Amino acid sequence: MTAAEYRPGQLVVAASVGGTKVACAAVDSAGTVIAAREPSRAPRSDDALHDLLVTEIEAVAAAVGRDRVWGVGVSFPECVAPPAAFAANGPPPPETPHPIVARVQRDVRDRLGSDTAVAVLHDAAAAVLGEVGAGGTLPGASDATFIVWGTGVASGVVRDGSLYWTDDIVQTMVAEVGALIVRQSDGTYRHDASPDWPRLTAPEQTLDRRMSGPWLAQRA
Numbered sequence: 001m002t003a004a005e006y007r008p009g010q011l012v013v014a015a016s017v018g019g020t021k022v023a024c025a026a027v028d029s030a031g032t033v034i035a036a037r038e039p040s041r042a043p044r045s046d047d048a049l050h051d052l053l054v055t056e057i058e059a060v061a062a063a064v065g066r067d068r069v070w071g072v073g074v075s076f077p078e079c080v081a082p083p084a085a086f087a088a089n090g091p092p093p094p095e096t097p098h099p100i101v102a103r104v105q106r107d108v109r110d111r112l113g114s115d116t117a118v119a120v121l122h123d124a125a126a127a128v129l130g131e132v133g134a135g136g137t138l139p140g141a142s143d144a145t146f147i148v149w150g151t152g153v154a155s156g157v158v159r160d161g162s163l164y165w166t167d168d169i170v171q172t173m174v175a176e177v178g179a180l181i182v183r184q185s186d187g188t189y190r191h192d193a194s195p196d197w198p199r200l201t202a203p204e205q206t207l208d209r210r211m212s213g214p215w216l217a218q219r220a
Helices: 044-066 099-112 123-132 214-220
Strands: 011-017 021-027 035-036 069-076 115-121 143-151 155-158 169-176 180-184 190-192
Touching: 011 115, 011 123, 035 044, 044 069, 044 099, 069 099, 069 123, 099 115, 115 123, 123 143, 123 155, 190 214
Parallel strands: 011 069, 069 115
Antiparallel strands: 011 021, 021 035, 143 155, 169 180, 180 190
């Protein structure tokens, strides 16, 4: 669907699904939080999790006024391809949306209206875009790499102002003691000490410099 044109004063409802909690807030174009809900414990059941997510989104939308809501953004701990508007490289999103994306879009539009713009992003991708956006730690930065620690660990890369995305689920997670911890496609982890991987041998060799850019995306 084509998103409606943004009007001054409109808000985005942003929701974050984490390994332990679900958080939801409304933010304006400057990145200011206008309304927020107390984070709720994430249920273990998929159905209960999706019900909680859409209930929190609806509650925030009601608090600020549904007519002020321009769209909804959801950060999800799942390797889903980002909408084409966010990605700088890689294949286009599949014609058939990822099941999580399809469900979130359907559930939100059932509550807020069929014309509601809904974007679902991998949590690390959402995090790095948030940090270079208004209200982030590097607002307006065209190049940034963030290693995101939470229940899991993941990397997000922005290059030339756009998300640098690869659809390979095997993702570099974090540099540690001269080697790398890598999450594999089956969900398990390996400790890779290959000499082909970068090594952190001095404090000034930061994660951002040693694990950024196309090199990281190609390896990820």
